[in-house]
Amino acid sequence: MSLPDVLPAPRELTLTGGHDKSGAPECAALAFRVGEITALLGPTGSGKSRLLSDIESLAAGDTPSGRTLLLDGRPPTDDERFELQGRLVAQITQNMNFVLDMGVLDFLIAHAESRNAPEPAAAAVRVLAAANELAGEPFAERTQLTQLSGGQSRALMIADTALLSTSPVLLIDEIENAGVDKTQALALLLKSEKIIVMATHDPVLALSAHRRLVVENGAVRHVLARTEAETSTLKRLAGMEAEFSRIRAALRVGGEIR
Amino acid sequence: MRLVTVAGPPSCGKTSVIVHACRHLLAGGTPCAVIKFDCLKSRDATAYEAAGVPVSVALSGGLCPDHFYATNLEEAFAWARGTGAQTCVIETAGLCNRCSPHIRGLLAICVIDNLMGIDAPEKIGPMLRLADLVCVTKGDLVSQAEREVYRHRIRQMNARAVIRHVNGLTGQGCQDLSRILALAPEAGENLTDRKLRFAMPAAVCSYCLSEMRIGGRYQKGNVKKAVFAQSHGTQLLDNAPGETEDGDVPS
Numbered sequence: 001m002s003l004p005d006v007l008p009a010p011r012e013l014t015l016t017g018g019h020d021k022s023g024a025p026e027c028a029a030l031a032f033r034v035g036e037i038t039a040l041l042g043p044t045g046s047g048k049s050r051l052l053s054d055i056e057s058l059a060a061g062d063t064p065s066g067r068t069l070l071l072d073g074r075p076p077t078d079d080e081r082f083e084l085q086g087r088l089v090a091q092i093t094q095n096m097n098f099v100l101d102m103g104v105l106d107f108l109i110a111h112a113e114s115r116n117a118p119e120p121a122a123a124a125v126r127v128l129a130a131a132n133e134l135a136g137e138p139f140a141e142r143t144q145l146t147q148l149s150g151g152q153s154r155a156l157m158i159a160d161t162a163l164l165s166t167s168p169v170l171l172i173d174e175i176e177n178a179g180v181d182k183t184q185a186l187a188l189l190l191k192s193e194k195i196i197v198m199a200t201h202d203p204v205l206a207l208s209a210h211r212r213l214v215v216e217n218g219a220v221r222h223v224l225a226r227t228e229a230e231t232s233t234l235k236r237l238a239g240m241e242a243e244f245s246r247i248r249a250a251l252r253v254g255g256e257i258r
Numbered sequence: 259m260r261l262v263t264v265a266g267p268p269s270c271g272k273t274s275v276i277v278h279a280c281r282h283l284l285a286g287g288t289p290c291a292v293i294k295f296d297c298l299k300s301r302d303a304t305a306y307e308a309a310g311v312p313v314s315v316a317l318s319g320g321l322c323p324d325h326f327y328a329t330n331l332e333e334a335f336a337w338a339r340g341t342g343a344q345t346c347v348i349e350t351a352g353l354c355n356r357c358s359p360h361i362r363g364l365l366a367i368c369v370i371d372n373l374m375g376i377d378a379p380e381k382i383g384p385m386l387r388l389a390d391l392v393c394v395t396k397g398d399l400v401s402q403a404e405r406e407v408y409r410h411r412i413r414q415m416n417a418r419a420v421i422r423h424v425n426g427l428t429g430q431g432c433q434d435l436s437r438i439l440a441l442a443p444e445a446g447e448n449l450t451d452r453k454l455r456f457a458m459p460a461a462v463c464s465y466c467l468s469e470m471r472i473g474g475r476y477q478k479g480n481v482k483k484a485v486f487a488q489s490h491g492t493q494l495l496d497n498a499p500g501e502t503e504d505g506d507v508p509s
């Protein structure tokens with residue numbers, strides 16, 4: 001019962017409107033297209049992560065929000081659901097810790113094997129190197145996953161997703177809380193043409209998206225396309241960010257700011 | 259009546275998952291019943307009752323849980339039929355934890371969670387190896403990469419089972435599971451003359467008969483002495499109970 005290596009990649013995902021936490025219906029269906037970045041905004045607990053899980057699990061009216069996911073306009077058949085489960089979507093969750101009792105390199109090799117990578121050991125080494133680029137304090141091949149700090153764990157998850165995943169959809173949950181350089185992390189993740197949806201509280205990340213969905217009480221309330229004015233705001237904010245990063249980096253290594 | 263055996267280590271989420279699946283079956287008009295085989299104590303009945311599923315709990319107490327299970331199957335089945343159920347689920351924590359309750363020709367499910375350690379799929383042995391469907395729970399608590407590596411390990415232990423990720427808390431994936439349950443093979447009128455997929459451990463030593471003292475002189479009957487020596491790598495059991503590797507799976 002082996003799965004096909006090449007996915008029948010959908011060009012468009014649609015989430016049909018579900019209902020909010022009080023049972024009131026959500027606005028119309030939402031489409032997500034290849035090459036488009038969508039940001040999810042909304043207060044804590046409003047249901048951003050829920051919406052990401054609905055996509056990840058190919059929701060079929062069986063999740064708390066009652067949404068259904070359509071691939072290229074139609075619900076997947078049972079066979080397609082089965083083939084796509086766990087393969088359609090690559091996900092960076094809010095999860096900050098590993099629980100598996102394995103060393104970092106063994107884990108990466110096992111993961112590369114499970115993804116049918118041609119040279120698992122070489123792939124694992126590349127992921128480790130990329131993770132160490134992102135993480136503040138580098139970690140070694142033999143370090144246990146469970147001993148990694150929150151930031152190191154997140155760096156490893158991001159590098160692993162960026163380099164080992166072939167999934168056509170990428171879901172990112174609050175990458176700004178990762179304790180890693182978010183701009184660098186995003187750049188690593190955005191390399192390929194995918195459908196990208198990211199939940200965020202960060203203005204720079206929110207404005208980096210082509211489109212913003214605002215979630216309230218469990219349902220999407222507003223859909224906003226990025227305006228020209230917002231694009232220039234983004235430029236300004238990105239400049240400020242760069243200044244922030246420069247000063248943070250200097251402070252971290254004991255520098256003096258003049 | 260259709261009969262399904264569900265086995266998995268303690269607290270892996272069996273009840274949570276079965277409750278969700280039974281809710282879907284009930285909503286679709288299929289009456290269900292559950293029998294829980296356990297050792298000392300079980301609170302599972304409350305969860306099933308709350309979902310409106312008739313449940314009977316059988317506790318083995320001081321007896322070998324495996325033998326207790328095997329000797330009570332016919333009666334368990336008769337009870338479930340008496341409730342008017344069309345689908346009956348037998349939940350066990352894998353009996354002594356290394357056995358398998360699965361029955362030839364009937365749907366066999368193993369539930370395992372993502373938190374048990376990377377060697378768990380290998381350790382729990384027959385209940386996973388002889389399952390037709392493996393439900394992996396608690397994926398919400400680990401990263402995607404961990405889920406994939408874990409699934410890969412499960413696949414290495416059981417090359418033919420269908421593997422599904424389900425969530426015992428939200429019920430995600432349980433609707434699919436209920437569809438599979440609805441297609442489970444019919445068991446007919448009773449279980450008489452059906453065969454287990456895995457032989458129960460041989461027993462009947464003095465400890466089976468309530469002996470409590472430690473020492474060679476108290477040990478009578480079917481006794482096996484281990485060899486203790488410094489060892490490396492995997493230890494194989496030299497007298498593993500017979501396994502029906504022919505695997506006759508309902509497809």
Ligand SMILES: Nc1nc2c(ncn2[C@@H]2O[C@H](COP(=O)(O)OP(=O)(O)OP(=O)(O)O)[C@@H](O)[C@H]2O)c(=O)[nH]1
Nearest residue numbers: 267268269270271272273274351395396425426427
């Ligand atoms: N986070 C999370 N928790 C879960 C999931 N499935 C079950 N649980 C929790 O795990 C605990 C044990 O679940 P049960 O369904 O009672 O497990 P069981 O296998 O029936 O346990 P025994 O019958 O006692 O062996 C409960 O607290 C559940 O809420 C899941 O998918 N995710």
Ligand SMILES: Nc1ncnc2c1ncn2[C@@H]1O[C@H](COP(=O)(O)OP(=O)(O)OP(=O)(O)O)[C@@H](O)[C@H]1O
Nearest residue numbers: 019020021043044045046047048049050064065218
């Ligand atoms: N439409 C809905 N109906 C019922 N429950 C919902 C709905 N949407 C979300 N929930 C539930 O609300 C809770 C909080 O949602 P979620 O974790 O998605 O919030 P969040 O926006 O990601 O918050 P944070 O910013 O803190 O990460 C979850 O238990 C989720 O399952």
Ligand SMILES: [Mg+2]
Nearest residue numbers: 048049094173
């Ligand atoms: Mg969230």
Ligand SMILES: [Mg+2]
Nearest residue numbers: 272273302349
């Ligand atoms: Mg239980």
Ligand SMILES: [Zn+2]
Nearest residue numbers: 324353354357
């Ligand atoms: Zn046993």
Ligand SMILES: [Zn+2]
Nearest residue numbers: 462463465466
């Ligand atoms: Zn004995």
